[in-house]
Amino acid sequence: MREHAGVTREELKQSAAVTTAVLLAVGLVAAWSVLxxxxxxxxxxVVAVIGSLKLTGPVAAAFAxxxxxxxxxxxSGRSVSTWTALKAPLAIVVVVVGxxxxxxxxxxxxxxxxxxxxxxxxxxxxxxxAGLALYAVxxxxxxxxxxxxxxxxxxxxxxxxxxxxxxxxxxWADRLAPxxxxxxxxxxxxxxxxxxxxxxxxxxxxxxxxxxxxxVVTRQALVLAFALLAVLAAxxxxxxxxxxxxxxxxxxxxxxxxxxxITVCLHPGMRGGxxxxxxxxxxxxxxxxxxxxxxTRVEQRPLGESLRASTGIVPIHLPDLSxxxxxxxxxxxxESLAAPCGDTPAGGYREIVMAWLxxxxxxxxxLPEHQYAAAWxxxxxxxxxxxxxxxxxxxxxxxxxxxxxxxxxxxxASPAPTATNTYPVYPxxxxxxxxxxxxxxxxx
Numbered sequence: 001m002r003e004h005a006g007v008t009r010e011e012l013k014q015s016a017a018v019t020t021a022v023l024l025a026v027g028l029v030a031a032w033s034v035l036x037x038x039x040x041x042x043x044x045x046v047v048a049v050i051g052s053l054k055l056t057g058p059v060a061a062a063f064a065x066x067x068x069x070x071x072x073x074x075x076s077g078r079s080v081s082t083w084t085a086l087k088a089p090l091a092i093v094v095v096v097v098g099x100x101x102x103x104x105x106x107x108x109x110x111x112x113x114x115x116x117x118x119x120x121x122x123x124x125x126x127x128x129x130a131g132l133a134l135y136a137v138x139x140x141x142x143x144x145x146x147x148x149x150x151x152x153x154x155x156x157x158x159x160x161x162x163x164x165x166x167x168x169x170x171x172w173a174d175r176l177a178p179x180x181x182x183x184x185x186x187x188x189x190x191x192x193x194x195x196x197x198x199x200x201x202x203x204x205x206x207x208x209x210x211x212x213x214x215x216v217v218t219r220q221a222l223v224l225a226f227a228l229l230a231v232l233a234a235x236x237x238x239x240x241x242x243x244x245x246x247x248x249x250x251x252x253x254x255x256x257x258x259x260x261x262i263t264v265c266l267h268p269g270m271r272g273g274x275x276x277x278x279x280x281x282x283x284x285x286x287x288x289x290x291x292x293x294x295x296t297r298v299e300q301r302p303l304g305e306s307l308r309a310s311t312g313i314v315p316i317h318l319p320d321l322s323x324x325x326x327x328x329x330x331x332x333x334x335e336s337l338a339a340p341c342g343d344t345p346a347g348g349y350r351e352i353v354m355a356w357l358x359x360x361x362x363x364x365x366x367l368p369e370h371q372y373a374a375a376w377x378x379x380x381x382x383x384x385x386x387x388x389x390x391x392x393x394x395x396x397x398x399x400x401x402x403x404x405x406x407x408x409x410x411x412x413a414s415p416a417p418t419a420t421n422t423y424p425v426y427p428x429x430x431x432x433x434x435x436x437x438x439x440x441x442x443x444x
Contacts, residue, residue: 016095019063023056023099024106030055031107036186038321041269043190045107046124047180052103053131057163057178060096060132061139062156067092068143069151082223085214089140093133100132123195124180130202131178135159137206141213175241178202186267187253187302197240204234255299263297266318270300273321280326281314284334287357287386291393293337307336334358341399345369349401352377356385373406 027049034051036044071088104125142155166177178198180190211227214220255265258274261282266274281298288294298314301307307315316329334357341347348363348370355362362374380388395401 015063015067016091019059020095020099020102023059023096024102026059027052027056027099027103028106031103036320038272038325039186039267039269040272041186041267042120043186044269045104046121046128046190049100049104049107050124050128050131050178050180053128053135053178054160054164054167056096056099056103057132057135058156058160060092061135061142061159062152063096064089064092064136064139065143065152065155068140069147069149072144072147080218082214082218082220085217086210089137089210092136092140096132096136097129100129121190121195123193123199124190127178127195127199127202130199130206134178134202134206134209135163137210141209144213144217176201176238185303186269188304194241194244197237197244199237201234201237201241204230204232204237208234262295265298266300270318270321273318273325276326277318277329280330281333283359284330284357287389289386290390293393331358338397339399344399345403346399346401349373349406350396350399352406353389353396353401369403373403376407 030052031048034048036047067088138159139152139155142158143151146154163177167174167179175194175198207230208227211223211230215224215227253267256268256271256274257263257265258278262278262285264274264278264281266277277298285295294312295314296312298316300318301315303317303319305315307317314333316333318325318329334354337357338350338354341350345367348367351363352370352374356377362378364371364374377385377388389396392401392405395405
């Protein structure tokens with residue numbers, strides 16, 4: 001069997017096939033974990049495959065280091081031409097970039113079957129390929145410099161640690177790693193210019209390392225000259241990355257909306273959640289009708305934008321469409337209606353109203369007054385509860401609810417004369433006021 005620089009052709013083919021399969025499997029698992037659940041948008045696919053580099057990159061570096069260590073031992077003491085030196089690392093780059101392309105194609109199968117929002121960002125895919133090439137080159141140079149059995153493992157772990165540290169940096173250094181930044185917001189969009197600058201930097205530094213290594217191995221001045229040109233390209237990319245500011249605001253967006261029974265508007269890539277979100281907020285809207293918090297429209301906002309409610313509009317944050325997303329959004333909104341009351345009796349009364357707004361069983365509370373209030377409130381019809389909230393909404397907001405808002409408390413249930421001191425209003429379906437002598441039990 002013909003040997004090719006210390007590694008037989010058959011071994012090279014088998015290793016490349018195994019590496020491609022491993023990179024594809026790891027890439028799909030990693031990308032799937034990055035995908036925003038329930039989002040049908042091309043940007044989601046691009047962000048996912050770029051995010052997969054966090055795991056596929058170290059695997060590519062380890063494979064490149066393994067091949068480089070074997071070739072270093074085979075070429076020990078021999079002079080080689082430039083092409084002979086570059087052929088193996090370039091072949092490795094082709095293998096790892098091919099696995100990246102395969103990952104993109106597999107994830108794109110779903111997208112071609114369903115309507116996707118946005119457009120495919122080719123600059124982002126190019127940046128991902130450049131980043132994976134840099135991983136492979138770092139692994140190759142490491143394996144050549146230290147031809148040891150442990151070198152592939154060290155190269156893989158070292159690349160993982162280095163690029164994770166860069167990506168999680170709070171300064172300009174995070175722009176040097178192949179990534180989009182986290183958390184990613186669909187409203188922000190993907191900046192093609194930034195991806196091109198990252199690609200220029202990543203390719204420049206990869207070529208600098210590879211050609212610099214080749215110049216040392218082959219002792220060719222021309223190769224060194226090309227390495228210096230690659231340094232200029234990398235420097236240009238870094239300069240552009242550092243001078244171009246990060247996007248500060250979300251881009252204009254045409255919402256996907258459901259108009260009935262209330263208007264619910266989401267990012268087009270999240271239109272699959274319109275029905276479930278509409279169902280959750282329609283129940284809340286019906287309970288808040290007639291209060292200052294009444295609304296007829298729910299609108300998704302960018303994750304980084306503070307939520308400021310306006311007349312008739314409820315702004316929400318919706319990071320994904322994972323299980324329970326609608327209930328979570330509704331819970332957050334209901335909690336924003338009234339600030340927590342702390343460890344005070346008013347807090348227990350607030351929780352009774354909150355539970356009703358959320359559609360949950362009414363809590364009994366730690367005090368007898370709370371237990372009586374929950375029983376009293378559960379004795380009202382749904383229409384009476386809504387009337388009650390319209391009357392006492394300001395007290396609910398200001399943490400001023402007390403026993404007198406809920407039939408006067410346990411003492412008021414007895415025929416004692418002090419029962420006349422209870423809160424002198426009971427809401428009815430006709431909007432009239434009933435005096436304290438009317439027991440809420442008479443409504444049942």
